Amino acid sequence: MTWxxxxxxxxxxAHVARAMTGAGERVVALDDLSTGVPERLPDEIPLITGSTMDADLVKQVFAEHGVTGVVHLAxxxxxxxxxxxxxxxxxxNVGGLATLLEGACEAGIERFVFSSSAAVYGNPDVDLITEDTPCAPVNPYGETKLAGEWLVRAAxxxxxxxxxxxxxxxxxxAAAPLLSDTGVFNIVPMVFDRLTRNEAPRIFGDDYPTPDGTCVRDYIHVADLAEAHLAAARRLTRxxxxxxxxxxIGRGEGVSVRELITVIGEVTGDGRAPVxxxxxxxxxxxxxxxxxxxxEVLxxxxxxxxxxxVESAWQGWQLHHGK
Structure with a gap:
């Protein structure tokens, strides 16, 4: 097997690649490096620079590396x-996936793991979101993930x-500081960024129908997520x-924005009140x-x-951004 x-x-x-390699799987990586960082990957993992929208490159990678399964995150x-x-x-998101699937089908690939998102559900009014909760995405990103699921299943x-x-x-x-998220798009690095600039964290609304009035979310450690990909790949291999x-892929436990900011304050030593x-x-x-x-299934x-x-993300933030 080569994934x-x-x-x-x-x-x-990079977390998925390292988890799979560490478990004995053979891995090759494809990345256009628009946000990827080559140094995240160990030397033993071949890295091909390019896009899933490049049909000729996709076919070349499948053939030259003897690929037998795909984990699609790009x-x-x-x-x-x-x-x-x-x-x-x-x-x-959809066109690149279609090109990748065409190449995979032509090459006789028998296993495909697709990186989707809870964004496919939109904003359902339920206590726990199950896989049978109706999908109603509320933005183009979520729409492309849902369309991607349809395409993967059909192919x-x-x-x-x-x-x-x-x-x-x-x-x-992060599993290690070098592997941490370098962007400032999600709540944890967004709070780190505010604190680093000597500004208070922000809470967008505190009048929601939740215990403390702030939004409640399910947070998953990226190392756990990587292990979920390994479990999925092996489920298909069986x-x-x-x-x-x-x-x-979640913990099944809710954490409010205010609770998360409190933990961040404890970890960073900067517990200033959010605005x-x-x-x-x-x-x-x-x-x-x-x-x-x-x-049950994985x-x-x-x-x-x-x-x-938060602790591992803070170590990564200090490495990449300083304080």
């Missing part, structure tokens, strides 16, 4: 950017390829009734995964808590 990991030099991709993933540039998101059914779609919830943390699976601003459009009061199916459970996420 191609697209987006393999990215924040999540995608654009910023919600606000997707609203401003919807055609780019459809072109790269799998048409060509006898076993597939798994993993719907991530909120990813944080064959049998793998078929086409859709699985939430409350107006709600942001589209924020759901609560979005927490049911993690039951992941345990034999996977998250092992790391929110404090470990």
């Amino acid at each position: 191609l990991i697209t987006g393999g030099a990215g924040y999540i991709g 995608a654009r993933k910023q919600v606000a950017e997707s609203v401003a540039q919807p055609t780019r998101y459809y072109r790269e 799998g059914q048409a060509h006898g390829m076993a597939t798994v779609c993993l719907r991530y919830f909120n990813v944080a943390g 064959g049998g009734a793998a078929g086409d699976l859709t699985v939430n 409350v601003e107006e709600r942001r459009s589209g924020d759901a009061p609560r979005a927490v995964a049911s993690a039951a199916r992941a345990a 034999g996977w459970r998250a092992r790391r808590g929110v404090r470990e996420m």
Whole structure:
């Protein structure tokens, strides 16, 4: 078995590549380096620089590296950017996936793991989001992930390829400082950025119908997420009734924005009070995964808590940004 990991030099991709290699899997990475960092990958993992939209390159990688399975993570993933540039998101996220799947089907690839997102659900009014919760994405990013799931399942059914779609919830943390997220797009690095600039963290709305009035989310350590990919890949390798699976990847536990900021203050030693601003459009009061199916079909459970996420992310932030 040789697994191609697209987006393999990215924040999540490098964690997945290292987890799979560490477990004895053979891995090759493909990344256009728009956000990826080559130094995240150890020397033993081949890194091909290029895009999934390059059909000739995709075919070349499959042939030259004897690829037998794909873990597809390469995608654009910023919600606000997707609203401003919807055609780019459809072109790269859906078009790139279509090109990759065409090459995979032509090469006889039998296993495909797709990086999806809880954004496919939109803002459901439920206590726990299960895989059967209706999908109603509220932005182009979520739409491209849902369309990607449809495409993966259809290609799998048409060509006898076993597939798994993993719907991530909120990813944080790092397995090592070098592997940490270098962007400032998610809540943990956004709070770090405010504190580093000697500014108070921001809370967007504190009048939601939640215990402390702030939004509640399910946070997953990126190292746990990487292990979920390994579990999914091995589930497909075992064959049998793998078929086409859709699985939430979360802890099944909710943490409010105010609770998370409190933990960040404890870890950083900067516990200044957050400032409350107006709600942001589209924020759901609560979005927490049911993690039951992941345990049942993948034999996977998250092992790391929110404090470990924040502590490891803070170490990475200090390495990349200083204080």
